[in-house]
Amino acid sequence: MKHIFIIEDDSGILDGLTFLLADNYQITPIMDAREALEKLSSERPNLILVDLLMPHLNGRDFIKQLSERQIDIPILVMTASSSVETQLKGLKVAGIIQKPFGIEEIESRISQLLAS
C-alpha cells in the first residue's frame, strides 16, 4: 500500500482527506510541517500533499528544506492562492491543486502521481 503524508493545518480538510483516502492508501495526517520534517528522518512516503499557508513552517519553506536535505519525494501542493506559480518559482513540485477541489479531482491527481 502506497504511503502518503498529508500536511494541512485545517483539521476539517485533513480529516476529510484522511477519511477519503484511507481505504486505498496508508495515510499519515500531519498538522505541522515541522513534525513532517521530523518524521521524514525515519520515514519515506511515496507522496506528500502539502498546504502552502501554514503557521510555524509554511509549505514553501518546507519544500525548500526537503530539497536542501535532498529528499526526493513527489509533492502535490494544495493552495487557495491563484498566483502560486510565482511563489513556488525555483522549487521542485510534482503538481498543484487549487482549493476548493472535489474528491474525484484529488483522487485522480493522486493516482496519476503515484502511477508515474
Added chain:
Amino acid sequence: MTQPLNPFLIGCGEQGKLIAAHDWGATPLGYIDQWSQSLKTSVSIILNSHQPMCIAWGAEQTFIYNDAYIPILSLSKHPWALARSFAEVWSEIWYIFGPLAEKVFKDGEPTFVNNVQLFIRRNDSLEKTYYSFSYSPIRDETGEVKGLLCSCVDVTAKLLLERRLKKLEKPSTKIKLDSAKAPKGIESGLYQENLFSIFMQAPIGICMFEGPEHVYVFANPTYMALFGGERELIGKSLRQALPELKGQKHTVSGCYYSELLSKVYRSGKPFIGKESSIFLLQADGSKKQFYLDFVCQPKFGINKKIEGILVVVIDVTAQVLVRKKIEEAEQRLKMALTSTHLGTWDWDIRSAKLTMDEKTRALHGFKDELQADSLKALIKKIYADDKKLFMSKFKNTVKIGKDFDHECRIVSPNGSIHWIHYMGKVLHNPKGKRLRIIGTVMDTTEKKKYEQDLKNAIAARDDFISIASHELKTPITSLKLQIQIAKRKLKPETHLAEKFNHLLDISSQQIDRLTNLIDDLLDIAKIRSGKFDAQFKPTCLKTLNENVVKRFLGELETKKNIIYSKIDSEIIGNWDESRIEQVLVNLVSNAIKYAPNKPIYINAKVKGGWVDYSIRDSGPGIAEEKQSIIFRRFERAANAQEIHGLGLGLYIVRKIVESHKGQIYVKSKEGKGSTFIVKLPIDPLLV
C-alpha cells in the same frame, strides 16, 4: 531745333533743359562741350539737388542755378538770371553777398550765415525774408578756386514762428478767442491765426473758460469729441454744459470738479491733475468712465487780472486701463501663488544671483533677501543625503536647458524635515543663449505623507486579497470534501438515503455557487488594485476549449444542451492559459445557463494575427440597449430574473480580454439568441 542733351545734363529738370538750350558761346564760360570737368560735375550736383543751390563760376562769377532756386529768384528774375554775373543777379543785396563771395574766391574760405534778413525783389516789390546760407569754394584738379557753391535755406517762416511762441509765453499777451468757428474777436494778424490753427489741430483737448461761472469761450475738436459728443458747449457755463459733473470729485484733491476751476480762478495758481477718473455723458445717454491728465492754467488780462482759465486735457483712459489690467493680473498671480502655497525663485545664470520671493524664503527658513541670494545658501538648507542629486540635476538644467523638476528634503531651522518640490524653466535670449531659470517651489511634505499612506493602504488591500482568498477557500474546501465524502459513503439501503442524497446534492451546488462568488469577488479586488497581471505563455485554444467543454459534461447532460465546436486546429496564442480558460468557462456556463435544451455553437478562426472566438446560443437574446452594459460591473440581462449571481462574470471576462489587448462584444436579437465574440491577438505583446 533741339540739340541732343549733353550726357551730364540728362534728367536734370527744367534748369537742365534751359542750360542745354542756352547759347554759352556768348558767355565767359564758352561752349558747353568745352566746359572743364569740375564745372560739369558741379552743375550736375546742383541740378540733382532738391535744396535751393546755385553756382558762380570763373572770373565773371557766371551764375547757374537749380529748380529749387527758382522760387528765391521769383518770376521777375527767372530765367533771366541764367549765365548773368552773380553781382548783377543779386545787385540789390550785393553789399552783403559781394564781400562774402570775394572771401571764397580770393582766400578759398567757406562761409555760413544764419538767419540773415534780406529784402528780396519778388514780383516787382522788395520783400523781407530770412535766409541761412553757405558759400563754399569749388576747386579744380590743380587746387585753384574756380567757382562758388551757394546752398540756401529760407528760414523766414521758422523764425517768425519762434518769435511768436516766445511772445505767447508772456502772461501779458492778450489772447481773446470768442468762437471756435469764427474767431472774430481774435486780434488780426498772422500770430493769432497761427495760434488758432495750432489749437484747432492739436491732438490734445484744449478749451478756454471765461468769468467766475466758467463759461466756455473756446473748445477745440479733440476737446469737443471728448466732453461734448453731440452737445454744444460754447457760451454755456461748465455747470450747464456738463451737468453730469455734479457731485463728481477729483479723487486726489477731494475737490468737486466745478470747485476746482473756481479755486484756480480765485487763486491764480494753476492746477494739474494726473489720471483723474471722471464719468462723462455719452451720446447714447450712458455714462462712461475716463481717465484724464489735465492742466488748468489761469489766463491773465492786460492789468494782470484773471479773466479765465485755459484747460488742456489728455485722455489717458486706454493707458490707465492697460496698466490696471496688468496690475490686476499681477495681483491675481500673487493670489494664485498664495492660495496654492507656491513660492517663486529666479536664478540669473550670468551673475549666479538667486532671487526668492517671501514665500520661498519662508519655506527655507531664510530671514531676509541677503541670506538667500545664492545657490550655495539654498543648498546649505538641503538635507545632506539629497544635496548631491539636487546639484547634479540643477547643473544639468543649466547645461542643456531642460526644465528643472526635482523633489528633495530640506532641513528647516527648527530641525524638522520638509519635502520641497522645485520646478524651473530656462529663459533664453532671442539668440538662444540661456539667461535665467525661473521657477516655483512647493512644500510637498503633506503630499508625501499621503502618498505613503496610500502605498500602505494598497499593500494592506493586497494582503487582504491573499488572506481573504485563503481564509474563505479553506472552510469551503473542507465543506466540499465532507459533503462529497458523505454522499459517497451514504449506503443506498439506508432509510431516508434518497432524501439525504438530494440534500447533499443541493449543498454541493451551493458550495459551487459560493466558490464562484468568492472567485469573482477576488478577481474584482485584483482588477481594482491593478494586480490583474497576465502570465503569457503559448496556449492551444482547441485543447483549452475541449477541456472546458469536458468540465461541463455533467451539466450539459442535465440541461440537455449539445455543444458543437469548430476550431481551426493548432491555434496557439501567447496567452494566460488560466485566464483565457476563465473566459471560456464563463461564456460556456452563461450559454448553458440562459439557453437550456438548445444547441450551442463554438467557432474559432485566425485572421491576420487575430483570433475570432465566438459562442452562439439560442437563448432569449439580449435587448439592444442592454448589449453594451452587460460587460459592466453588477449588470445582467434584464430578462434573466431567475438567474443567480452578482453580475460580475462578463465584467471579469472583459477585463481578461482587455488585459490580452483584445475585445469582446455581443450580437443579439431578442428571442433569437446571442453570439458573444472574443477577438484576441495571437501575441498581445506585439500589439
